[in-house]
Amino acid sequence: MSLPEFRLARPQDAAAAVALRAADPASRFIAGGTDLVPNLRRGLPAPGLLIDLGAIAELRELRREGNRLRIGAGVTLATLAADADVGEQLPALARAALAVAGPTHRAAATLGGNLCLDTRCQYYNQSEAWRRGNQFCLKLAGDVCRVAPKSARCYAAFSGDVAPALLALDATVEVLGPRGARRLPLAEFYRDDGAAWLTLGDDEMLRAVEVPLRQGWTSSYEKIRLRGAIDFPLVGIAVALRRAGDRIADLRLACTGVSSRPELIDGLEPLLGRPLDDEGLALIDKRLLKCTQPMETTVVPVPYRRRVMPALARKLLRNLLASR
Helix, strand or coil, rough: CCCCCCCCCCCCCCHHHHHHHHHHCCCEECCCCHHHHHHHHHCCCCCCEEEEEECHHHCCEEEEECCCEECCCCCCCHHHHHHHHHHHHHHHHHHHHHCCCCCHHHHCCHHHHHHHCCCCCCCCCCCCHHHHCCCCCCCECCCCCCCCCCCCCCCCCCCCCHHHHHHCCEEEEEEEEEEEEEEEEHHEEECCCCCCCCCCCCCCCEEEEEEEEECEEEEEEEEECCCCCCCCEEEEEEEEEEECCCCCEEEEEECCCCCCCCEEECCCCHCCCCCCHHHHHHHHHHHHHHCCCCCCCCCHHHHHHHHHHHHHHHHHHHHHHHCC
């Protein structure tokens, strides 16, 4: 499959990139291109203009600002995975970055690209000819969601690895548009719709992520995939917690691959101030299944993904609580 024809712009600063995007809402930003380029070959999508962000220096900045770490959207996943401070203070983020695809992908792929990753579905991520033969789908050119034919929305799944780690770490994002910058919690960056999964405006770009550096917290991330590398997560779980002896003082849990957005699991407050016992684990199981909606978007059956979610969360929690 060949690439469609397009024009390429290479702005030197973020404001110029936003101005180009505002002038042509059908255009697309490109940084590492590890997900966008394969999709372009499949006709998913076919913009006339690509805006290359590679020349914008501020997007590649990784620096500490007081008790927060500011990460430019153009920082590569390889950089995040190898950074000593990230590995020591935000291990879930380092593990999530290292879990993405393979080494050559991570050398090009960026934090912003993984956070804005297009949602995926076995009916959508196919060649144009295959999709045409199936009369397309609700996400592109069709009027029916092949996963849920009676639904009015798309159920393609978000499968980025880094988002759940940053949700668990209570990250915020900085978004830049023609009217200036705005900040919002990462959870508000997403919506539960596979065809419109980002709350970004057509004239906005993700500029940076800020992560609090908090004493006493530990974290981790792990995913289940078909192969040991390359593959997107069938289920990914991130956990961040603070202990008080053998008790849980604070807990944040997030997941990916099982909804149209990365999900921050709520309703865990009853676990705080107590040891992790069977009753607590049962509550985690219940909240995970309540807050997520795995659908037939992959080659793996839905019941398998529903079973593996709580099992993976239990494993991560036990490992974190056992570590010193």
